[in-house]
Amino acid sequence: MAKPLEALLRALQSLPGVGAKSASRMAFHLLQHDRAGALELARALTRGLAELRHCSRCFTFTDAELCATCADPQRDDSLLCVLETPADQAALERTGVYRGRYFVLMGKLGPLAAPGPQDNGLQRLMERLHSPEASAVRELVLATSFTAEGEATAHLIAQALKGREIKVTRLARGVPLGSELEYVDLGTIAHALADRR
Amino acid sequence: MAKPLEALLRALQSLPGVGAKSASRMAFHLLQHDRAGALELARALTRGLAELRHCSRCFTFTDAELCATCADPQRDDSLLCVLETPADQAALERTGVYRGRYFVLMGKLGPLAAPGPQDNGLQRLMERLHSPEASAVRELVLATSFTAEGEATAHLIAQALKGREIKVTRLARGVPLGSELEYVDLGTIAHALADRR
Ligand SMILES: [Zn+2]
Numbered sequence: 090m091a092k093p094l095e096a097l098l099r100a101l102q103s104l105p106g107v108g109a110k111s112a113s114r115m116a117f118h119l120l121q122h123d124r125a126g127a128l129e130l131a132r133a134l135t136r137g138l139a140e141l142r143h144c145s146r147c148f149t150f151t152d153a154e155l156c157a158t159c160a161d162p163q164r165d166d167s168l169l170c171v172l173e174t175p176a177d178q179a180a181l182e183r184t185g186v187y188r189g190r191y192f193v194l195m196g197k198l199g200p201l202a203a204p205g206p207q208d209n210g211l212q213r214l215m216e217r218l219h220s221p222e223a224s225a226v227r228e229l230v231l232a233t234s235f236t237a238e239g240e241a242t243a244h245l246i247a248q249a250l251k252g253r254e255i256k257v258t259r260l261a262r263g264v265p266l267g268s269e270l271e272y273v274d275l276g277t278i279a280h281a282l283a284d285r286r
Numbered sequence: 287m288a289k290p291l292e293a294l295l296r297a298l299q300s301l302p303g304v305g306a307k308s309a310s311r312m313a314f315h316l317l318q319h320d321r322a323g324a325l326e327l328a329r330a331l332t333r334g335l336a337e338l339r340h341c342s343r344c345f346t347f348t349d350a351e352l353c354a355t356c357a358d359p360q361r362d363d364s365l366l367c368v369l370e371t372p373a374d375q376a377a378l379e380r381t382g383v384y385r386g387r388y389f390v391l392m393g394k395l396g397p398l399a400a401p402g403p404q405d406n407g408l409q410r411l412m413e414r415l416h417s418p419e420a421s422a423v424r425e426l427v428l429a430t431s432f433t434a435e436g437e438a439t440a441h442l443i444a445q446a447l448k449g450r451e452i453k454v455t456r457l458a459r460g461v462p463l464g465s466e467l468e469y470v471d472l473g474t475i476a477h478a479l480a481d482r483r
């Protein structure tokens with residue numbers, strides 16, 4: 090096999106969830122049917138690496154010192170929503186109903202998460218809460234995933250904030266809109282029943 | 287969301303099988319945990335686009351006018367194996383038991399395949415068989431997939447070669463090595479029984 094093709098197959102396999110078979114399908118598709126897409130991807134990767142860094146305040150990815158949300162004077166400083174990833178943040182932003190500030194952990198905390206010096210989201214969150222611009226925070230909204238890891242992360246943060254004058258809340262668990270009860274998992278139904286209002 | 291991140295998420299979604307969720311997981315992984323891998327991928331894409339083209343004889347991807355297999359004087363000119371993709375070709379090469387030449391269709395033929403001027407593998411195959419360097423071909427080994435599309439492709443090629451002095455064969459269907467019969471699908475068992483030897 091030609092060297093540049095081998096290199097491309099190997100590079101594609103460094104993407105999470107992409108094995109030999111997917112890499113081959115991807116390379117074949119890009120080279121044969123979507124060379125413009127391949128060029129676009131190469132450019133987006135190069136540009137992303139060069140321009141994206143962590144927001145110095147909320148730690149999400151941004152191309153400036155402060156991200157657009159942190160820099161926006163219209164947001165409510167009394168609310169701070171803690172999420173795991175920029176993708177979770179984007180999902181919440183799309184609803185248009187949250188007008189507070191954010192803190193992005195960039196991963197999960199707790200015994201199930203891989204620890205590492207780059208991943209100390211809890212310590213960064215505590216530093217953020219001690220900073221002058223966080224003095225207005227009255228409520229921390231825990232919007233980590235409703236998985237074992239996300240729940241452990243939320244629990245750790247709640248523990249770390251005990252005794253402080255900040256209200257800690259969690260997104261509600263329940264049946265997703267548009268769901269037929271028959272197809273919703275039992276744990277979700279049980280929670281929706283317990284949290285009924 | 288920062289523009290370069292939006293562009294990266296969009297570009298990743300142009301990969302086959304990658305939706306919004308996978309793209310977000312990939313971008314996050316590359317930016318946060320594998321910047322070297324991201325750089326490598328950008329380079330491999332750029333290099334692949336610049337250097338890879340179709341072999342003028344067998345149509346596989348190569349970085350030269352002729353691919354290594356077509357340029358190899360040691361291969362058996364009387365055998366021509368027809369496959370769908372360079373990945374299939376690589377798989378057959380890895381077995382080390384085939385010493386003939388190749389022709390790569392770069393897709394599937396037949397009513398189930400998407401037609402297009404770039405995808406006329408059958409016409410290219412016929413042109414190849416009429417070329418001087420194909421005069422030694424005595425046997426065409428059809429190694430297209432054992433799927434409905436692959437079978438249709440093999441059938442179309444066999445039809446197109448009727449009346450010519452070239453023997454047309456097909457890879458044997460049967461039970462894969464290492465399989466327990468209990469877990470092999472019924473169609474495969476039926477074929478293995480019919481083709482028993
Ligand atoms: Zn920010």
Ligand SMILES: [Zn+2]
Binds near residue numbers: 353355
């Ligand atoms: Zn070739």
